[in-house]
Amino acid sequence: MTTTVQVDFRTRLQNWIPKLVLAPSLGVIMVFVYGFIVYTVYLSFTNSKILPSYDLVGMANYTKLFQLPAWTLAITNLAIFASLYIVISTAIGLTLAIFLDQKIRGEGVLRPIFLYPMALSFIVTGTAWKWLLDPGIGIEHTMHLWGWASFHFDWIKNSKYAIYTVVLAAVWQTSGFVMAMFLAGLRGIDNEILKAAQIDGASNWNLYWRIIIPQLRPAFLSSFVILSHLAIKSYDLIIALTGGGPGRSTELPATFMYSYTFTRNEMGVGAASAVIMLMTIAAIMIPYLYAELKEVK
Amino acid sequence: MSAITQDTAIRTGRVTRMLIYVTLLVFTLFYLLPLFVMVVNSLKPLSEITGGNMMSLPKTWTIEPWRQAWSSAQIGVEPTGLKPYFINSILMVVPAVAISTVLGALNGYVLTKWSFRGDKIIFGLLLLSCFIPFQIVLIPMATVLGKLGLAGSIPGLILVHVVYGIGFSTLYYRNYYASFPTELVRAAMIDGAGFFRIFWRIMLPISGPITVVCIIWQFTNIWNDFLFGASFGGQIQPMTVALNNLVQSSTGVKEYNVHFAGAILAALPTLLVYIVAGRYFVRGLMAGSVKG
Structure with missing residues (x-):
């Protein structure tokens, strides 16, 4: 009698332990992620200024946000930055992966060199490129010293072109990672199909264009998702490379949110901009993760 | 990733291979340039940087910048180093x-x-x-x-x-x-x-x-x-x-x-x-x- 009660108690305890173990993490995530999201969404409908306030003002912050030239500039910059960054990183990544896949001598040396920037902080990357791009001491100066007197490269000081220097530094940091994803995809392709097509007289160009690249769809998709996610979140790189300048010419939504919330004391507007950022990322991530999860099962 | 071996069925000609190696070399330089510049110039006295070429090796090698960065550089208001x-x-x-x-x-x-x-x-x-x-x-x-x-x-x-x-x-x-x-x-x-x-x-x-x-x-x-x-x-x-x-x-x-x-x-x-x-x-x- 007593033993069955004990067994019963033990099994019931055993059934509860897993849930108890998971509970703290779940609780923390529910509060610090989802609770905080709800709170920020709520703040975006209030007239919060320097401190949170709970007076609802409807859509006023969003109306104001989209009338602010600084916000329009930030999302225009994001559109330019993200599209160039994604396209160029993907093109470089794919090219390097295909080239590295040609039985290259020294692949084991080249691969880590292409990829190491990914281990660095964006602050370090920004510091290095800020200096290289500085016309007075960096690449332009060096070219002059080497005798190319007409060489001119001062984009970082030019509010029209500064955003492209952000693209350059960001591509430098992550294109090697895109290469790694494509290379993994290339190495997973079945050689028998390629050999069959070669017997049929297909050229290398055709092999890649018709057979191999279409099979890399998953790698294209993952790199698109990761790069767009990184682009929308970009904050440190801007801070270290251009500080948002010259003027405000390289502000992105992430820097806009920070300055409106914490230095301009427009917390309601800052919250609204954060909500827009979240919605943009969710529109990309949720369908992707949903598809991935369904496959894993 | 590194566990997977190279065994592509693609064959390339000599000219193509040359071009591939050149491209890979150019990108290698692109990825290494910032690191090279940082390391080389961190070992120069300041006068050599402002007056000289960022690509040249130090004439006078010094680890003084490293010592300063670590223990005496001004961070914010305090000269504490990093x-x-x-x-x-x-x-x-x-x-x-x-x-x-x-x-x-x-x-x-x-x-x-x-x-x-x-x-x-x-x-x-x-x-x-x-x-x-x-x-x-x-x-x-x-x-x-x-x-x-x-x-x-x-x-x-x-x-x-x-x-x-x-x-x-x-x-x-x-x-x-x-x-x-x-x-x-x-x-x-x-x-x-x-x-x-x-x-x-x-x-x-x-x-x-x-x-x-x-x-x-x-x-x-x-x-x-x-x-x-x-x-x-x-x-x-x-x-x-x-x-x-x-x-x-x-x-x-x-x-x-x-x-x-x-x-x-x-x-x-x-x-x-x-x-x-x-x-x-x-x-x-x-x-x-x-x-x-």
Whole structure:
């Protein structure tokens, strides 16, 4: 009698332990992620200024946000930055992966060199490129010293072109990672199909264009998702490379949110901009993760 | 990735191969240029930088910039060098990585071997939390850390990094444990082994590789974080924030050589991890991007 009660108690305890173990993490995530999201969404409908306030003002912050030239500039910059960054990183990544896949001598040396920037902080990357791009001491100066007197490269000081220097530094940091994803995809392709097509007289160009690249769809998709996610979140790189300048010419939504919330004391507007950022990322991530999860099962 | 061998069926001609090697060489130079410039110029006296060529090797080699960056450069208002901030980062990173990894392992174990109704939804919630833009939590986090008395403290930063690190560590272990035969766990249960005993005796011994991946990922991310450090660090700044303050300081002469030494110091821990365990670093990146 007593033993069955004990067994019963033990099994019931055993059934509860897993849930108890998971509970703290779940609780923390529910509060610090989802609770905080709800709170920020709520703040975006209030007239919060320097401190949170709970007076609802409807859509006023969003109306104001989209009338602010600084916000329009930030999302225009994001559109330019993200599209160039994604396209160029993907093109470089794919090219390097295909080239590295040609039985290259020294692949084991080249691969880590292409990829190491990914281990660095964006602050370090920004510091290095800020200096290289500085016309007075960096690449332009060096070219002059080497005798190319007409060489001119001062984009970082030019509010029209500064955003492209952000693209350059960001591509430098992550294109090697895109290469790694494509290379993994290339190495997973079945050689028998390629050999069959070669017997049929297909050229290398055709092999890649018709057979191999279409099979890399998953790698294209993952790199698109990761790069767009990184682009929308970009904050440190801007801070270290251009500080948002010259003027405000390289502000992105992430820097806009920070300055409106914490230095301009427009917390309601800052919250609204954060909500827009979240919605943009969710529109990309949720369908992707949903598809991935369904496959894993 | 490196385990997979090169065995493409593609054949290339001599001219094509030349072009391929040239392109690869150009990109190698592109990726190495910033590192080369930083290292070389961190070993020059300042006069050689402002008056000379960034690509040339130092005429007078000096480690003085490194010494200054480490122990006497002006960070903000204090001439402390980066040393105290390096220590801050270590004190923040080690516990944050340890806690988030342990939690991730336990969560992954529960979600794969002790499945219950609703576990898929819980995993989905944890997974989504990896991908939020942190701007969405900055305002409430600042308030909560203030209320808890943790603003501007190491424990506060540890809390933040653990909270936003759990999602990824759970993802790693969950995907890894999912491929481990559940029958073995069942058999152990029938033999009377409990939850923790199974974890300790069966799951942990096979968890080596994924633990390395997870630790490297968390370490790199937390060490390199700037947003949380700048927002919640207060006086207790991590290395990235201190480096930014050093480089952006507007007072006095810009000591580029000291800046470079500082930048390398900030990059050194993650670079070392990459050099020592690059294979696992890549695996972590890939697992974070696609399924495990």
